[in-house]
Amino acid sequence: MSVRTSIKHFRCISSFSFSRSLSSQIQIQKHETQHQQHQQQDPYSLLKQDPIQILLSLWVKTFSSPTSISFPNLTGFLSKLDLWVLAYQRASAHVTGTFPPRSALHYQTLNSLLSLQNAVVRSGFRWHHKTHQLLRSPNDPPLTRPLSNTKLKAIIQSNDPCFQDRVVQEVLLMVLEPVFEPRFSAKSHAFRPGRSAHTVIRTIRSSFAGYLWFLKGDLSELLDYVHCDVILNCVEKAVKDRKILNLIKSALKGSIGNRIRSDDSNSDFDRKTKKRKGATKKKILNENEPKPDPYWLRTFFNFAPEEAAKVPSYGHCGILSPLLANVCLNELDQMMEEKIVEYFRPNKLDSIWKDSISDGSHNSAWPEFVPSSGSEKTRKMDYIRYGGHFLIGIRGPREDAVQIRKEIIEFCERNLGIRLDVVKVEIEHITRGIQFLDHIICRRVIYPTLRYTASGGKIVSEKGVGTMLSVTASLQHCIRRFRRLELVKGDKDPEPLPCNPMLYSSQAHTNAQMNKFLETMADWYRYADNRKKIVSFCAYVIRSSLAKLYAARYRLKSRAKVYRIATRDLSRPLRESSNNSAPEYSDLLRMGIVDAIEGVQFAHMSSIPSCDYTPFPKNWVPDHERMLCEYIRLQDPKFFCDLHRSIKRQCLGLPQDEISEIVWDYKTLGVWRYRSNDGTETKDDSEKTEGAI
Structure with a gap:
């Protein structure tokens, strides 16, 4: 027997012996936990405060303190059982879909929460420890007898996160988010409360007018993996609590253990569970199993832009990973804010920026008249980031853009530990159009008529030349997404195809699903200049796809016959021509047997809302931050x-x-x-x- 095969057999024997011993260990741990629970304090006596008030006091304290002050002791918040109950409620809502009231929690659940809290505070908690779960999911059935070796092995080898890990992540998120939110830059808009992709588009429309060169950077590889020391160094600038730092460190290092898996065991497991080709089996969901997303929501998720498609996930941090990613990328935000101040050189001949860097808060619906090129032109720069992608607008020569790109690459390699290629930070001119969040940023040249009163009271009208920033939705990207969903034939031939996933749904249900999709798309393109055009195209594709589907289902052979019966918005009922003895739709609707059919929205261009040109303030802050600052000022x-x-x-x-x-x-x-x-x-x-x- 070779050394390799002997080692392979030794691994199998050790894994099975370990799984057999787990059942006895679980029994021993169960008796130990029961003995400890008798010695613990009554959990009902520890529920003394409202968790919302505890978190409110923390938010007020962090926003009223200077950003240079660190927090050395946050373990006191981990010792409050009220926060753990709130974390359990939020985790249960994520798993079951319902938010359990506080009064409905059983004594055994509170006891388990208290045991989990003590394990975290006393540094005895281990991430992804499936064989010793102090708190079980509300969907898990109660254990009445020891698990078999097969079930234990399946539990150990599965990558599903533990429910108790989710509860600990919720507690850490509730404690750490108020600490870092006041320190984050206003240029960051992803994974933060009160900010979204819409705030990015509105900021670009109101603050990026007049820029000539744009740097579009891609730092998405940082969302996949960051070295543990880089994250801890960034976190330690605000948090000095060793228990919380050790908890985050152990969660970050847990990813290494998940990656190292036996190739032989994986191949054996995949070989056993591999399905035969062509074999289809309908899946029956359990009562507590999460239901799949509806079709309209899955369709909309396929339209997610590249900048929002990736969510960070570090080790066992889970929902804490986006916050840690923002903590690391905040270093780049602070560096760029300093560069913006250093680069600014105003020119009084400029109609946009004259004296200070805070100028330029103008109505983007009106044209901006800029001076001709020359050495005295204004030098200005702005920066915005959404997740792992950033956009920099520069008013100046291309050499300045090349220098800034070089400094960004050096900073990321020195401080964040990632090496960026030149391809990851592209330099593009405004005339070519810059695509960001599925919107194209470009400049339109217009010739407005200027009227003014000359000497002698004569009114003079002259033609002027001006530029206006345009933010339009990308029609080509929309066509490509429809092609991937098999709703159009090709990228260059947007001929609609029948919507086959809704073949077995009723006409009322199908129209309702597509209406929700169209409403969501109209809201997504709310701030695009061509909102009417892009939403009209989406409505045309959906309406034609449904018409082809109904033509095949009701044997009408063409879309024209479907439109003739069901009208343009497909609101009238359709039925098979062979079943003439069926009762009328009005009778079935009156008896409540069928649902009312609502027509497909946006069948006419006049029903589509126009672009929202509401001015966006220069120093905009979310409502919750504005209310916090006002509350602190009044106190x-x-x-x-x-x-x-x-x-x-x-x-x-x-x-x-x-x-x-x-x-x-x-x-x-x-x-x-x-x-x-x-x-x-x-x-x-x-x-x-x-x-x-």
Whole structure:
């Protein structure tokens, strides 16, 4: 027997012996945990605070503190059972689809949460430890007997994350997100609350007008893998708590163990579970198994842009990975903000930027008149990032763009540990059009008529030359996505094809599904200049595809016959010509047997909404950050002291002072009037008595 085969047999024997011993270990651990639970404190006595108030105080503290201050002790938040209950509720909502109320949690669940909390606080928690789960998923059936070796082996070899890992990730996310959000740059828009791809497009429309050269960078490889030391060095600048750092470090290093798997065991397992070609089996979902996404949502996800298609996943960090990716890329954001300030050189002849770097907050619907080329032209730069992709606009020569690209490549290699090729950071001119988030950024030259009053009161009209930034949706990208979904024939021949996945659905259900898809597409292209055109094309493809589907289902042979019966929006019912004895649709609808058929939306161009040109503020912040800053400002006593001092300085009266003066005058005048009336009454009574005598 060779050495290789002996080692292979030794691996198999050791794995089976290990799986056999797991059942006995589970029994021992079960008795140990039960003994520890009797010694633990009652979990109901630890539920004293509202977790929302705890998190609110943390958000207020982090936003009111300077960004240079680090947080050395965050373990106190991990010791609050209320946060763990909220994390369990959020994790259960992700698994089961329902958010369980706090009062519906069983005593055994709270006890398990308390055990998991103690394991994390006492540094006894291990990620992806499937053989020793302190907290089980609400979908898992209760264990009444030891698991067999086959089930244990399947559990160990599966890559499905543990439910208790998800709960720990939720707690870490709730604690770390308020710490890093005030430190993040306003140029970052991905994986952050209150920001989205729409805010990126609106920022580009309002702030990127007048730029000539654009740098489009791709850092998506950083979303796949980052060295553990790079992430920890970035996290340690804000968090000094060793327990949380060790917890993140162990989660990051857990990915190495998942990657190292036996090739022989994988091949054997794949060989056993490999299905025969052509064998199809319908899958029956369990009661607690998550249901698949509806067809319209899966179709829309296929239209996801390249910049938003990848979500970071580091080791066992799970939902914590996007936050850690932003923590690392925030170093690049801070560097680019410094470069923007250094590069800015204004020119007073420029109609967009004159004196300060904060200028340029203009209405993008109006043209910008720029000076002719020359050495005195304005030098300005702007930067925006969405996930692992960034866009830099430069108003200056191409040599400056080449120099900035070189500095970015050196910074990423030195600080982030990734080597970028020149192809990953492309330099493009505005005249060629820059595609970002499936929108094309280009410049349109227009010739508006300028009217002004000359000397002598004469009105003069002249033709001017101006440029206007245009953000349009990419029609070619939309056609390619439809081709991948097999809804059109080809990229150059957008002939609609029948929507085969909805073959066995009713007409009402099919129209409702496609209406949701069209509404979502219309909202996605909300800020595109050609919104009407792109949404009209999507509606044409969907409507024609459904017409071909209905023609095949109801044996009508052509789209024209379908439109003749069901009208242009396919709102009238269709039925097979062979089944003439079937009851009318109106009778079935009145009896509640069938659903009402709604027509396919956007059948006419007039029903499609226009582009949203609402001005976007230059220093825009999300609503929750604005409310937090306002709340912190109102809680500061200095604010009211300064307000009172300014009112006194301007000789203005407070409403409270005016009301108090009115009340005091009313009281004093009322007393004097009462006394005067009492005196007159006594005088009149004395005169009457004297007259009677």
